Amino acid sequence: MTPETVGGLRCPVCHGPLMQMGRSLRCAKGHSFDLAKEGYVNLLPIQKKHAADPGDGKEMVRARRRFLEGEWYGPFRRMLATLCCQYAPQDRPARIVDAGCGEGSYDRAVLDALQQRGELIGFDLSKEAVRLAARLVPQAAFAVGGSFCAPVRDGWADLLLNVFSPMAREEFLRMLRPGGYLIYAVPTPRHLYGLKQILYQTPYENPVQQTDYEGLRFVERRDVSDEITLKGDQIQDLFAMTPYYWNTPAQGTQRLSQCTRLTTEIGFGFLVYQKPQP
Ligand SMILES: C[S@@+](CC[C@H](N)C(=O)[O-])C[C@H]1O[C@@H](n2cnc3c(N)ncnc32)[C@H](O)[C@@H]1O
Numbered sequence: 510m511t512p513e514t515v516g517g518l519r520c521p522v523c524h525g526p527l528m529q530m531g532r533s534l535r536c537a538k539g540h541s542f543d544l545a546k547e548g549y550v551n552l553l554p555i556q557k558k559h560a561a562d563p564g565d566g567k568e569m570v571r572a573r574r575r576f577l578e579g580e581w582y583g584p585f586r587r588m589l590a591t592l593c594c595q596y597a598p599q600d601r602p603a604r605i606v607d608a609g610c611g612e613g614s615y616d617r618a619v620l621d622a623l624q625q626r627g628e629l630i631g632f633d634l635s636k637e638a639v640r641l642a643a644r645l646v647p648q649a650a651f652a653v654g655g656s657f658c659a660p661v662r663d664g665w666a667d668l669l670l671n672v673f674s675p676m677a678r679e680e681f682l683r684m685l686r687p688g689g690y691l692i693y694a695v696p697t698p699r700h701l702y703g704l705k706q707i708l709y710q711t712p713y714e715n716p717v718q719q720t721d722y723e724g725l726r727f728v729e730r731r732d733v734s735d736e737i738t739l740k741g742d743q744i745q746d747l748f749a750m751t752p753y754y755w756n757t758p759a760q761g762t763q764r765l766s767q768c769t770r771l772t773t774e775i776g777f778g779f780l781v782y783q784k785p786q787p
């Protein structure tokens with residue numbers, strides 16, 4: 510964490526600004542949040558914690574990390590980094606928020622591309638994801654927190670990133686400064702179609718994402734597609750990081766466990782929006 514990123518966080522209890530004091534963050538009203546040894550902070554209000562361990566579980570997060578360490582999603586990382594460089598303010602370091610940041614691989618790529626001209630706050634409901642992210646990107650601030658009651662101050666962000674995480678339009682608008690940009694990555698209709706052909710009797714394409722969100726001006730959409738081939742455990746890692754992990758019939762899971770080689774289309778659509786100036 511840097512003073513700049515700590516200055517972008519807000520107290521989950523009273524919504525006041527936080528200051529770092531030793532190994533904890535505190536607001537003026539005395540609410541205090543300890544930094545974990547990896548440097549992240551838990552800013553999830555207790556009453557918002559609907560499960561004992563909300564967000565993606567340890568196994569899913571670790572599978573995601575192993576998979577993202579490979580080059581298969583490299584084209585997506587590079588497109589996100591390119592868009593951040595394009596939409597970042599050119600005269601000062603960009604303030605970036607990654608909502609539902611996961612284990613931080615995209616954040617690492619974005620800050621590397623900006624060559625340290627960026628201050629990044631990432632948050633996610635999953636403590637394990639935030640823990641791994643904080644280790645991978647020590648200069649950023651990571652918090653356990655949810656998108657629908659986000660731990661970031663009003664108007665702090667120049668760029669708000671959302672890669673395959675819930676869309677919380679009102680909170681995204683609140684965190685963005687006027688003129689700031691939302692970069693929202695969604696699956697293309699054919700994303701992971703080859704995986705779904707094994708899992709389901711009648712695979713379906715992903716629905717085409719709507720592009721209209723009240724209060725946000727649609728700027729552009731950029732699609733990135735590829736075809737990848739995975740072997741052995743790589744297939745299970747990919748499966749474990751998808752929503753299909755939760756809702757695939759046993760027969761489908763069984764077919765996938767016998768699969769030693771998988772070729773599938775992959776595709777991300779990057780939707781760019783601007784919060785209009787008043
Ligand atoms: C599909 S993963 C994407 C993670 C990361 N953006 C990536 O692409 O690698 C979705 C993430 O959203 C998180 N998540 C789910 N609901 C959330 C919420 N309401 N607020 C914040 N994060 C949430 C999950 O814990 C998970 O890490």
Ligand SMILES: [Zn+2]
Pocket residue numbers: 520521522523524525536537538539540
């Ligand atoms: Zn407070």
